[in-house]
Amino acid sequence: MILDGARGTVDDLLAGLDDALEEAELPALLPAVAHLTGDVDILEPGLRASGGSQVVGQAPQGGLSPEAQERARLLAGSSLKQWVEAGRPQPAHTDVSMLEILRFVAGDVDADQLPLLYHQLGLEQPGEVPVGTPAPEGFRAAVIGAGMSGIAASRHLRRAGIGHVVLERHDEVGGVWIENTYPGVRLDTSNFCYSYSFAQRDAWEDYYSPGDAVATYLREVADDLGIRDDIRFSTTVRSAAYDEKGGRWRLELSTPTGPDTLWADAIISAVGQLNTPLFPRIPGIDSFAGDSWHTAEWRHDVDLVGKRVAVIGTGASAFQVIPRIAPAVASLTIFQRTPPWVVPTPTYTQKLRPGLRWLFAMIPGYQRWYRFVQFWTNVEGRRRFALVDPTWDKPGSISADSESLRQALIAQLERDYEGRPDLLAKMTPDYPPYAKRMLRDDGTWAATLRRDDVDVVTERVVAITPNGVRTAGGDEVEVDVIIYGTGFTASNFLSTIQVTGRDGVDLHRRWGDDARAYAGITVPEFPNLFLLYGPNTNLVVNGSIVFFSEAEVEYVTSCLGHLFERGLTAMEPTEEALADYYTRLDEASAGTAYGVAGVTSWYKSRSGRVTQNWPLSTLEFWDMTRAPRPEHYRFR
Numbered sequence: 001m002i003l004d005g006a007r008g009t010v011d012d013l014l015a016g017l018d019d020a021l022e023e024a025e026l027p028a029l030l031p032a033v034a035h036l037t038g039d040v041d042i043l044e045p046g047l048r049a050s051g052g053s054q055v056v057g058q059a060p061q062g063g064l065s066p067e068a069q070e071r072a073r074l075l076a077g078s079s080l081k082q083w084v085e086a087g088r089p090q091p092a093h094t095d096v097s098m099l100e101i102l103r104f105v106a107g108d109v110d111a112d113q114l115p116l117l118y119h120q121l122g123l124e125q126p127g128e129v130p131v132g133t134p135a136p137e138g139f140r141a142a143v144i145g146a147g148m149s150g151i152a153a154s155r156h157l158r159r160a161g162i163g164h165v166v167l168e169r170h171d172e173v174g175g176v177w178i179e180n181t182y183p184g185v186r187l188d189t190s191n192f193c194y195s196y197s198f199a200q201r202d203a204w205e206d207y208y209s210p211g212d213a214v215a216t217y218l219r220e221v222a223d224d225l226g227i228r229d230d231i232r233f234s235t236t237v238r239s240a241a242y243d244e245k246g247g248r249w250r251l252e253l254s255t256p257t258g259p260d261t262l263w264a265d266a267i268i269s270a271v272g273q274l275n276t277p278l279f280p281r282i283p284g285i286d287s288f289a290g291d292s293w294h295t296a297e298w299r300h301d302v303d304l305v306g307k308r309v310a311v312i313g314t315g316a317s318a319f320q321v322i323p324r325i326a327p328a329v330a331s332l333t334i335f336q337r338t339p340p341w342v343v344p345t346p347t348y349t350q351k352l353r354p355g356l357r358w359l360f361a362m363i364p365g366y367q368r369w370y371r372f373v374q375f376w377t378n379v380e381g382r383r384r385f386a387l388v389d390p391t392w393d394k395p396g397s398i399s400a401d402s403e404s405l406r407q408a409l410i411a412q413l414e415r416d417y418e419g420r421p422d423l424l425a426k427m428t429p430d431y432p433p434y435a436k437r438m439l440r441d442d443g444t445w446a447a448t449l450r451r452d453d454v455d456v457v458t459e460r461v462v463a464i465t466p467n468g469v470r471t472a473g474g475d476e477v478e479v480d481v482i483i484y485g486t487g488f489t490a491s492n493f494l495s496t497i498q499v500t501g502r503d504g505v506d507l508h509r510r511w512g513d514d515a516r517a518y519a520g521i522t523v524p525e526f527p528n529l530f531l532l533y534g535p536n537t538n539l540v541v542n543g544s545i546v547f548f549s550e551a552e553v554e555y556v557t558s559c560l561g562h563l564f565e566r567g568l569t570a571m572e573p574t575e576e577a578l579a580d581y582y583t584r585l586d587e588a589s590a591g592t593a594y595g596v597a598g599v600t601s602w603y604k605s606r607s608g609r610v611t612q613n614w615p616l617s618t619l620e621f622w623d624m625t626r627a628p629r630p631e632h633y634r635f636r
């Protein structure tokens with residue numbers, strides 16, 4: 001069930017309300033109830049969340065005192081009961097009351113921010129009528145990929161009446177969520193922010209869903225939107241070449257019935273960043289006599305019970321695998337090059353509180369406000385921890401904020417590894433928080449590393465032998481299975497497709513090691529090629545990746561609308577616009593934790609330039625993607 005709405009009878013609601021309110025998340029409940037009932041008087045200033053910003057995580061209930069919490073429950077409860085007595089009418093909101101409610105959550109927002117706020121609530125703005133010049137007869141776009149971004153693209157193109165086909169190499173939608181089936185795979189960002197604003201769900205079971213629940217969500221969205229008819233499954237795009245004469249793209253495909261050719265007026269790439277496995281260049285890697293595989297290509301046919309297993313890497317994927325396989329295997333040796341920073345997250349594997357789930361189901365709109373509060377708290381809230389203070393010179397941190405975060409995280413590590421100075425030393429990063437992806441733990445990771453049958457080796461791996469893994473000191477660890485949690489070739493954007501633009505320009509030759517796209521979306525010399533989750537659109541501390549995907553898709557439909565309106569056929573950004581854009585972006589990246597020299601991660605290309613992340617504010621990305629700036633484009 002994707003859409004929210006009052007369910008259950010009035011009797012159910014009244015019988016369960018008081019108990020459920022005990023488990024409500026109050027910073028979201030008051031605005032939700034005010035929105036539903038129109039009773040904005042319940043938004044008393046003393047009941048505003050204080051921002052809840054602790055150095056690590058959020059203060060429970062937004063930092064409200066126990067007395068304030070009690071009053072919030074009382075006001076929300078009586079307002080809801082009156083709404084029930086009135087026959088549970090639909091909410092009627094005006095811009096004025098919405099602004100008041102939004103200000104209760106988000107502080108001093110301006111009326112011109114309302115479109116963003118409505119967007120994140122997944123609500124149409126009152127009086128908003130989508131207008132646009134229809135696509136010319138026969139216009140067709142090709143979307144490559146039916147993962148998170150491709151589904152959003154298809155939905156938006158449909159709404160805009162733009163004919164398109166989605167080309168998907170797998171036989172199902174879901175992208176990385178159907179590729180990664182390793183034990184323990186789950187979201188490490190909240191479900192709520194990792195779901196579309198236009199397909200919100202009030203029936204999540206977890207705070208951080210397991211992988212199959214995310215895959216199910218994406219399948220359900222595709223079904224509910226009816227976009228499957230536009231998808232050609234089991235179809236791989238091999239190449240795309242721009243035909244200048246006809247002003248169209250020619251795509252060469254591999255399909256279940258053999259090679260095929262498809263012509264498209266525009267290409268929207270939704271191929272993702274994290275799906276071509278990266279195996280390390282370790283001598284002898286092919287000589288191993290046992291089974292070995294990458295986390296993204298999990299071998300479910302090999303039973304790990306009783307086996308001696310090596311895992312190489314401690315990034316996000318290995319971090320989820322290790323606690324799940326450790327209890328089953330005979331021994332587990334983890335080869336770690338760099339320890340991750342770990343954010344303590346007690347709810348990481350917990351089910352949502354039953355009262356909260358009940359309220360999501362019974363109170364229309366509550367889930368939207370819960371999601372919105374999360375979005376707003378995260379939108380720029382943690383960015384300060386990742387920004388370099390040029391006057392700061394303490395190693396391991398980049399500013400006073402960064403240092404306070406570092407100390408809070410180290411305090412947790414000291415609790416986690418009490419009595420194990422060996423592990424504490426191995427697991428304490430020497431680089432600033434947010435220089436690499438931070439991971440979440442509810443205590444399971446640390447408990448796993450403390451097991452007698454688990455060993456963390458930090459000596460450099462120099463070779464894979466037929467029997468196992470050899471380290472720089474000459475030791476060889478004999479194992480039956482090697483699992484590579486060594487990540488993806490993220491900075492090789494679109495690496496599986498040969499793309500040729502105007503004048504025979506090859507996209508990958510143009511890019512070399514450093515992919516660049518204007519707004520992360522368009523590339524000079526490549527007319528009507530639009531990239532989703534392209535260069536410098538990954539998020540580290542602010543916003544959400546799904547929000548960015550939606551913003552990118554909206555930009556694409558706005559670009560196409562611009563063409564249709566003016567009777568134009570194609571657009572590409574100017575070299576100057578791209579250069580100016582990157583002057584700003586590269587400068588901003590250099591001032592972030594993940595841009596600092598000396599730390600390697602998939603956020604950077606081989607040259608050390610940050611090619612993956614968005615270093616500016618989320619609101620800037622939103623503003624930039626509302627409409628193309630014609631002076632930054634060449635049109636055909």
Ligand code: NAP
Nearest residue numbers: 186187188280313314315316317318337338437485486487
């Ligand atoms: P990753 O973050 O790139 O981690 C790769 C790991 O392999 C690192 O620990 C790396 O060490 C290590 N490594 C690489 N080569 C090595 C070598 N020769 N010897 C020893 N260690 C080596 O890859 P990932 O864990 O697959 O995660 C990639 C991204 O996917 C994540 O950052 C995240 O965005 C996404 N992801 C998300 C989720 C989720 O939402 N739940 C789950 C999994 C992945 P160094 O750090 O020293 O390079």
